[in-house]
Amino acid sequence: MKEFTPIEVARRVGQLAVSLFALLIVTFVIGRVLPTDPVGAIVGELADPAAFAAMRQKLGLDLPIYQQFIIYVGSLLRGDLGTAILTGNPVTKDLAKAFPATFELATLAVIISTIIGVPLGMLAALFRDTWFDQIARVVSLVGHSIPVFWFGVVGLVIFYATLAWVGGPGRVDTYLDGLIEPRTGLLLVDSLLEGDTETFWNAVSHIVLPACILAYSAMAYIARMTRSFTLEQLNQDYVIAARAKGASSRRIVIGHLLPNIAVQLVTILAISYGGLLEGAVVTEIVFSWPGIGQYMTNALMIGDMNAILAGTLVIGTIFMVLNFISDLAYLVLDPRTREVTQ
């Protein structure tokens, strides 16, 4: 386990920058090599080649690829990620809108999946090979193997169209759309800040279903991993010793076992969260959720490189930052690393 001295932190930040730069180069090259040409999407299918050439020049696509890259990195360093062809807006403005939508959904999903997944996995391990374990296994298997698309549509049919328990697709009902001035971009937070409870509850009714559906597949993974971590620990000597001392199962699990699997749990939670933040494309499409997954998909469809590159950078940064945070969490959760640091 690494120490977290200022030097180490600086090294990590340096690593992050290098990795992001490498990511940028790869994405840039792939994007430029692909046959998808954004010019056609702008000038239209019937335009003559002169119009194509003029637009290509305007977008700087006529320059050699290395030159395009230098220009891109230059503006990037000035904080300018360019303009998205998709929307005509600066990419930063688009991302500032799309990312909070995904963030809100993913955060809720990861909370739900942790609250259910971790206890489920632990109980399944404790009651290994009993009916409970079997049911937990089936639940996880279903969550892991049935496509989210199917769950999304079926969920909408049952809970929205038939039972009317939840709101429909989109972040909020049409008649409330656009009434809240975005401050954080998180609709649940913004509506509460404005004291607009109608919008808040409406937004809750809209987010519940997609969040639960996303949470289900993440939960399946978390529960399965928790189960195997727990099983591994149950055979350890310290558990046997605790049992011999007469400690209750509850005490063993909460006092001894949980701290021991906490580090591993944090890692898989970070992975799950990263996966969800990446933009659950399918869920976002089924639920007309204007998040980063949908934004990137649309950008890919027309070869909108500025949008794709910026989105890739954001996702790359998220993964690396999550990784960094989960490493930091080791420090807190694992006493051995603490001693080394002291």
Place this chain on the structure above:
Amino acid sequence: MTYLITRSISGAALALLVSTAPIAKAETPANQLVIGTSLAQVLSVDPQQGTEPKTQEILAAVYDRLVYVDEKNQLKPQLAESWTVDQTGITFKLRDAKFSSGNPVTAKDVVFSLVRLLKLNQSASSYFKNSGFSADNIETLVKAVDQKTLRIELTKATTSEDLLYRLAMGISSVVDSVEVQKHFANNDYGNEWLRTNAAGSGPYVLRRWTPNETVILEANKDYWGSAPKMVRVIMRHVPESQTARLMLEKGDIDIANALTAPDVKSFVGNAKFAIDATKVGGFYVLAMNAAREPLSKPEVREALAYGIDYKNIAATILGPYGRPRNVPVPEDWAGAIANPDWSFQPEKAKALLAKAGYPNGFSLTLKTIAQPPRVDMATAIQANLAQIGVKVEIKQGNGADIVAQHRARDFDLLIPQSAAVMPNALGALNDFVTNPDNRAEAKNAGNFVWRSDWNITEINALRDKANAEADTAKRADMVKQLQEMFIAQKPAVLPMFERFEPIVRNVNVVGYSPNLWALNRLENVTKTAKK
């Protein structure tokens, strides 16, 4: 203790919040129209740039044109109160109207808009360019006589009727020249600004456009006509068809206009909903590369025409989206000739292949956009052609890829779709019979026939003659002859299905009048009480 206090405070807060929870309601307000659509292709609301159908629906509401084409394909006045046609041109009298900025609509604005169209030189301008207008001559052909009088001279390549139809298209929308000129940058005619903003005189103003999310239109208080009944029109991006279907059933949207064929079909027989299928005058086409062996042989092209099970594809895949037709003029339009014998007849197809020297068939690639219904059509065509010994490999791509390859003549077979430039036979034929110069150097990549490398000098000459012919009877004769020649030459641009754009609307929505270019005006839409 602190724990207890925080807990009870947060508990009370939660209880308060819960007590405000409303009862779920799912119904659109009576004075608002909500349309579930796909905004994925809406990249620009500049009328002289955006040609995509979903864009047209926005332009229809925000801008006016001199004239419009109603749901029966009849020309009607819009900004022009009246017009007189003479031998050399058309003189328009404009009505009193104001742009949403408050500026009056004058003949100068119309001139500005048409000049802008040709100078911007985007795809949109091609419809005027193939009528003989160009960036160089437009300023001499379109003139403001006075504030309210406009004169447009005819070119040698067009008739007054054709010109009027072109003026009814979304690309001819009249923009507020004063407003747009304020936003000129880098010689772009205000394109950068008008791409995301609007400056029109239509019944609605563009309140908000969030790409890939919503378009909000609000009634224009200064509109020259009677005030729109719907104070707001909301277009919501619902990319997944099944989701849109559920929202429509539930009453969260009033109209769905981007449903897949199976989802449209699910509303058949449901008394609460009506299906309006608008005939757009265009076709789903099988483009063949006539420069490549063996497609260069007319017999081979005809064999393929005999090798496709149009009936079955229409019934199982296209449903409300298409109807079999191999002549590029919709069956019920004036002057359309009967369909040739081309239907699924594998024996005839094989005989033709044998005659052309390919008794054992051959292999081809078929390129298509990876979207329904075209990708499903490709699979069906692959299966059909296998039965006549033609092995087809399907290559899918996104819109931009496939169009780029089509433009670059880089394909064996490809499935594009055509559109009618006018709601008449000649307008529907246009994409199929125009190819002034087939040489590669001509780089006429906007032209469908050129892309197939199909040299049709004779047909093109007749097309030019027909377009310039003012005598209706003579013109009708030429139109008939054009269709016959087209079929006789075994087209490399083979029409397969007439295209329709189906929408499903709640029956309480009244007065929604579809137009073939999706320029659907909404000012007369009303909603009756829901049953």
